[in-house]
Amino acid sequence: MLKPIRTKGQVQGRVSGSTTLIAPVQGWYVGENITNSPEGTAYILDNCYCQYDYVRVRRGSLAWATGMGAASVSTLMTYTSGSTQTLFAVCNGSIYNVTSAGAVGAAVATGLSSSTVYPLQFTTTGGAFLLYANGTDAMKIYDGATWAATTITGVSTSALGFLWQFKSRVFMVEANTLNAWYLAVDSIGGAATKLALGGVFPRGGALLCGASWAISSNSGLYETCVFITDQGEVAFYDGDGPAASNWELKGVYRISKPLGRNCLMKAGGDLAVMTEDGIIPLSQVQRLDQLALQAVAVTKPIAPAWRSAVQARTGVSGWSITVWPLETMAIVNVPSLSVNDRQQFVANAQSGAWSRYTGWDAKSFAVLGSSLYYGTGDGRVMKAETGGQDDGALYTAVCAWSFSDLGAKARRKQVRLMRPILQTSFASDPSFQILADYDSTLDGPPGAAAPVSGAAKWDSAVWDTATWPGSLTRSAAWKGTTGLGTALAPVMQFSVSTTDTPDVRITQLDLVYEAGEVMG
Numbered sequence: 001m002l003k004p005i006r007t008k009g010q011v012q013g014r015v016s017g018s019t020t021l022i023a024p025v026q027g028w029y030v031g032e033n034i035t036n037s038p039e040g041t042a043y044i045l046d047n048c049y050c051q052y053d054y055v056r057v058r059r060g061s062l063a064w065a066t067g068m069g070a071a072s073v074s075t076l077m078t079y080t081s082g083s084t085q086t087l088f089a090v091c092n093g094s095i096y097n098v099t100s101a102g103a104v105g106a107a108v109a110t111g112l113s114s115s116t117v118y119p120l121q122f123t124t125t126g127g128a129f130l131l132y133a134n135g136t137d138a139m140k141i142y143d144g145a146t147w148a149a150t151t152i153t154g155v156s157t158s159a160l161g162f163l164w165q166f167k168s169r170v171f172m173v174e175a176n177t178l179n180a181w182y183l184a185v186d187s188i189g190g191a192a193t194k195l196a197l198g199g200v201f202p203r204g205g206a207l208l209c210g211a212s213w214a215i216s217s218n219s220g221l222y223e224t225c226v227f228i229t230d231q232g233e234v235a236f237y238d239g240d241g242p243a244a245s246n247w248e249l250k251g252v253y254r255i256s257k258p259l260g261r262n263c264l265m266k267a268g269g270d271l272a273v274m275t276e277d278g279i280i281p282l283s284q285v286q287r288l289d290q291l292a293l294q295a296v297a298v299t300k301p302i303a304p305a306w307r308s309a310v311q312a313r314t315g316v317s318g319w320s321i322t323v324w325p326l327e328t329m330a331i332v333n334v335p336s337l338s339v340n341d342r343q344q345f346v347a348n349a350q351s352g353a354w355s356r357y358t359g360w361d362a363k364s365f366a367v368l369g370s371s372l373y374y375g376t377g378d379g380r381v382m383k384a385e386t387g388g389q390d391d392g393a394l395y396t397a398v399c400a401w402s403f404s405d406l407g408a409k410a411r412r413k414q415v416r417l418m419r420p421i422l423q424t425s426f427a428s429d430p431s432f433q434i435l436a437d438y439d440s441t442l443d444g445p446p447g448a449a450a451p452v453s454g455a456a457k458w459d460s461a462v463w464d465t466a467t468w469p470g471s472l473t474r475s476a477a478w479k480g481t482t483g484l485g486t487a488l489a490p491v492m493q494f495s496v497s498t499t500d501t502p503d504v505r506i507t508q509l510d511l512v513y514e515a516g517e518v519m520g
Contacts, residue, residue, distance in 0.1 A: 016512070016513070016514050016515075017406070017407075017408065017413075017512075017513055017514070017515055018510065018511060018512045018513070019406050019407065019510075019511050019513075020508055020509070020510050020511075021401055021404070021490065021508065021509045021510075021511065022039070022040050022507075022508050023040075023053075023054050023055045023506045023507050023508055023509075024040055024041050024042035024045060024050070024055055024399065024401055024402070025040055025050050025051065025052060025053065025054065025055060025351070025353060026038060026039075026040040026041045026050070026301075026351075026353055027041060027042065027045060027050045027301060027347070027348070027351075027352070027353025027354040027355060028041070028042050028043075028044070028045040028301065028302055028305075028353075028354045028355050028356060029041035029042065029043070029301045029302070029354075029402060030043070030301070030302055030303075030304050030305055031300050031301040031302060031303045031304070034402075034403060034438055035403065035438075035487065037402035037403065037404075038402070041301070041401075041402045042055075042355075042399060042400055042401055042402060043400045043401065043402045043403060043435075043440070043489055044398050044399070044400035044440070044442075044491070045354075045355040045356065045398070045399055045400070046355070046356050046357075046358055046396075046397060046398040047355075047356075047357055047358060047359070047395060047396065047397035047398065048355045048397050048398075048399055048506075049327070049329065049346060049348070049355055050348050050351065050353035050354075050355060051348070051505075052348075052351060053507070054423070054505040054506060054507045055355075055399060055505070055506045056503070056504060056505050056506070057397040057494050057496065057502060057504035058357060058385065058397065059384075059385040059386055059387065059388065059501050059502060060385075060386065060387040060388050060389045060390050060395065060496065060501075060502075061360060061374070061382045061383065061384045061385070061386065061387070061389075061390050061391060062382065062383050062386055062387045062389075062391070063380055063381075063382060063383075063391060064098065064101050064373060064380075064381045064382055064383040065089065065096070065098035065100075065101065065102065065103075065104055065380065065381040066102070066103050066104070066379075066380050066381075067103040067104045067379075068089060068091040068092065068094070068096055068104055068379040068380070069091060069092045069379045070378055070379050071091050071092035071115070071379050072091065072115065072363045072375065072376070072377045072378075072379070073089045073090070073091045073115075073363055073364055073375025073376060073377075073379060073380065073381060074090055074091070074114075074115035074116040074117075074363055074364055074375065075089070075090040075115060075116055075117045075119070075132075075364050075375070076088070076089055076090075076098075076364045076365065076366030076373060076374070076375050076381065077090070077117070077119035077130065077132065077366065078121075078366055078367070078368050079121060079128070079130040079142060079144070080121065080128065081127065081128040081144050084144070085099070085368055085369055086099050087099045087366060087368045087373065087381075088108070088130075088142075089104075089375055089381050090112065090115045090116075090117055091115055091375070091379050092115065092379065093110065093111065093112040093113065093114075093115060094107035094109065094110045094111075094112065095107060095108050095109040095110075095112070095147065096108065098373075098381045099368070101383075108146075108147055109140055109147040111137070112134070112137045113136050113137055114134045114135075114136050114137065116134060116317070117132040117133065117134040117137075118132060118133055118134065118161065118162045118163060118209075118261055118262070119131065119132040119163070120132070120163035120164060120165065120170065122165055122170055122188060124186045124187065124188060125186060126188075127143065127144065128144065129141055129142065129143055129144075129188050130142040131150065131163055131170070131188065132163070133157070133160040133161055133162060133163050133172065133173075134161065135158075135159065135160065135161030135175030135176070136158060136175075137158055138150075138156075138157050138158045139152065139157035139158075139160060141188060141189075150188070150189055151188075151189030151190065152183070152189050152190065152192050153189075153190065153191050153192065154181075154191045154192040154193070154194075155172075155174065155181050155192045155194070159174050159175055160172045160173065160174060160175065160181065161173050161174070161175035161176075161261065162207075162208070162209045162210065162261050164209070164210045164211050164212065165212060166182075166210075166212040166223070166225040166241075167185075167212070167223060167225075167240060167241060168185045168186050169182050169183055169184070169185055169187075169241060170182065170183045170187070170188065171210055171225065172192065173207045173208070173209060173210060174207070175206070176206050177206055177207065178196070178197045178198040178200075178201060178204070178205070178206060178207055178229070179194055179195065179196055179197065179198075179207070180194075180195040180197060180207060180210065180227060181193065181194055181195065182195060182241070182242060185241075193242070193243070195242050197227060197235065200227075200235050200249065200252060201229050201231070201233045201235065201252065202233070202252075203229065203231035203232070203233050203254075204231065205229045205230045205231035205233075206229060206230050207227060207228070207229055207230075208228050208229055208230045208258055208260075208261055208263070209228050209258070209261045209263065209264060210225065210226055210227045210228065211225075211226045211228075211264050211266075211271055212224070212225060212226070213226050213236075213266075213271040213282060214269065215236075215283075216269065222238060223238075224236045224237060224238050224250065225237045225238075226271065226282070228258055228263075228264075228273065230257065230258065231257065232254055232255045232256050232257045232258065232275065232290070233252055233253070233254055233255075234252070234253045234254075234255060234273070234282070234285055235249065235251070235252045236249070236250040236251055236252075236253075236286075237249055237250065238250050251286065253285045253286060254289070254290045255273060255275055255277075255280055255285060255290060255293060256275040256276045256277040256280075256290060256293075257275060257276050258273055258274065258275050259274045259275060259276065259310070259319035260274075260317055260318070260319045260320070262274075262319065262320035262321065263275070263319065263321065264321070265279070265321045265323060265330060266323070267281075267298075267323070267330070267349050270282065270283050271283075272298060274319060274321050274332065276307075276310050277290075277293065277294050277297060277307075278294060278297030278298065278299035278300065278303060278306050279297055279298040279299045279321075279332075280293050280296075280297055280298070281296065281298065284296045298347070298352060299345075299354070301352070301353075301354055302345065302354045305345075305356075306345070309334050309345075312337060313334070313335050313337065316335045316337070317335065318333065318335030318336070318363065319332070319333065319334070319335060320332070320333045320364065320365065321333075322365035322366065322367065323349060323367075324367050324372045325367070326367075326370045327372075327385070328348055328349045328350045329346060329347070329348065329349060329372075330346070330347045330348075330349040331344050331345075331346050331357075331365055331372075332344060332345040332346070332347075333362055333363075333364070333365060333374075336361075336377070342358060342359055342360055342361050342362070343356055343357065343358050344356070344357040344360065344362060358395075359390045359393075359395045360374060360382070360384065360390065361376045361377050361378070361391075362374035362375070362376065362382075362384075363375050363376060363377055365384075371383060371384075371386075372384040372385055386501055387498075387499060387500070387501055388496045388497065388498035388499065388500050388501060388502045389496070389497055389498065389499070393497070394448050394495055394496065394497035395495070395496055395497075396445040396446075396493055396494065396495045396496075397493065397494045397495075397496070397504075398442065398445075398491065398492075398493050399491070399492045399493075399506060400435060400440075400442075400489050400490070400491040400492075401489050401490050401491075401509070402489060403435070403438060403487040403488065403489045404487065404488060404489070405486060405487055405488075406488060406511070406513065406515075408515045410486060411486065411515045411516060411517065412484065412485065412486055412515070412516045412517070413483075413484070413485065413486070413488060413513045413514065413515050413516070414482070414483065414484045414513060414514045414516070415434050415481055415482065415483040415484075415488060415490075415511055415512070415513045416480070416481070416482075416512050416513060416514065417478050417479065417480060417481065417510075417511070417512040418432050418434075418478070418479050418481050418490060418509060418510070418511055418512075419476060419477065419478045419479065419509070419510040419511075420432075420475070420476075420479075420492060420506065420508075420509050420510075421474075421475070421476050421506075421507045421508045421509070421510070422474070422475040422476075422504065422505065422506060422507070423472045423473070423474055423475070423503075423504075423505040423507065424472065424473055424475060424502075424503065424504045424505065425471065425472055425473070425500070425502060425503040425504070426496075426498075426502055426503075426504060428475060428494060428504055429446060429447070430446060430492045430493055430494045431443060431445065431446035431492070431493045432479050432481050432490070432491065432492060433481070433483075433490075433491040433493075434481055434482065434483020434485075434488055434489070434490055434491070435483070435488065435489040435490075435491055436483050436484060436485025436486075436487070436488055436489075437485040437486055437487055438487060442491065442493070443491075443493075445493050445495050446493055446494070446495050447495060448495045448496060448497035448498070472503060472505070478512075488513075490509055490511065492506065492509075
């Protein structure tokens with residue numbers, strides 16, 4: 001006997017559902033169609049950093065060294081000898097010792113026409129030395145006590161634009177040419193020998209930089225000397241040095257154009273080059289052509305954002321990449337286009353998860369000991385990732401998960417509740433929002449949260465009740481919210497403004513929603 005599909009007056013009810021979204025520890029991801037983002041990624045991830053098991057809100061920055069004038073601190077460079085570590089800032093044509101906090105003393109070296117220099121620490125049997133070159137000024141050398149002119153002969157040191165070490169030799173790029181120069185083994189001075197590479201690179205141009213890189217082969221590791229031009233050609237040489245009988249050209253390969261001299265990053269056993277098409281591992285250069293390299297770029301998850309940043313800054317200098325080992329963090333400094341254009345692309349160097357920092361007026365970065373520092377456009381050095389303000393100002397972190405159909409394809413969903421699982425040293429009060437159907441319009445940021453660390457004071461706090469400074473408190477409260485659409489992206493925003501150093505960790509997000517019909 002036939003029966004009606006639906007009896008008169010019967011209406012199919014809404015179906016309630018719930019889902020759990022892990023923290024986007026896979027990082028900022030805009031590398032493919034917005035409808036197909038991998039699980040554990042974020043559509044927007046500003047002022048956050050991806051650890052392996054949580055995403056944390058970045059910390060602030062505090063003034064470290066002042067008194068160098070109003071010009072940009074274009075270079076920070078470090079010197080290490082035994083347990084002694086020294087930090088130098090190059091600003092307004094002078095070099096300052098900024099190892100200690102506070103107002104700097106007199107410049108330790110002066111007379112530079114360009115404050116953008118490229119340093120090299122080189123250790124010989126006679127001690128540790130710091131040299132620099134910039135292609136316009138005569139090189140100077142620091143021996144741990146004073147800066148002095150080098151004793152290099154055979155080439156004008158003011159023509160040398162970049163330095164690196166290969167098998168106990170100092171190699172140097174002659175600016176605006178395809179010539180390299182090198183010194184004797186274990187030497188910081190004396191006669192320099194020319195290595196003409198004009199016939200090696202078909203594209204011409206000029207040498208930009210070089211590096212030493214260990215390559216793994218069936219017979220073990222061997223060290224190569226790498227030469228890179230501004231036209232995107234890479235030459236690999238093997239052997240003990242240009243004058244040795246075993247010096248041999250291993251090959252010349254093409255990549256896209258590098259982004260300045262500060263384009264190299266050593267990560268694990270690989271060497272990566274920052275180019276117009278992204279950060280390319282040299283281990284892939286020998287087997288893939290230039291176009292195919294884009295598919296294996298370290299920056300593939302953020303490829304559209306990378307490309308847009310590069311295209312907007314054609315001809316603008318200031319790109320650099322710095323590794324902070326303590327946090328396994330790689331920081332790409334993006335040159336500013338205006339006073340308010342302040343951003344860095346930041347990656348976990350081990351997991352490859354990307355995010356973006358905003359608000360830091362950074363022109364250069366350096367690591368001294370376990371701390372990260374950056375030079376500003378107004379002549380100061382800041383200590384980064386410390387405190388809960390950016391130079392006294394509030395800052396906001398945004399975590400927007402990638403859009404998802406929550407397992408109910410093509411059906412409209414209405415989110416009713418959100419429960420973030422947080423661990424914080426704050427009585428955090430983030431704002432919540434649901435982006436629907438690929439609309440990326442964010443609500444305004446919330447007010448600043450208040451730290452809880454001031455609550456517990458010795459000899460007055462209640463034992464086993466008060467929260468100790470710096471301790472983490474778990475938060476898992478349901479929050480009412482609204483959001484209606486087929487594809488949804490939850491958003492959390494945190495505003496921070498405190499003298500304490502914040503610790504705010506996102507571990508997961510629970511959602512309760514109602515799923516309707518395909519056609520609402």
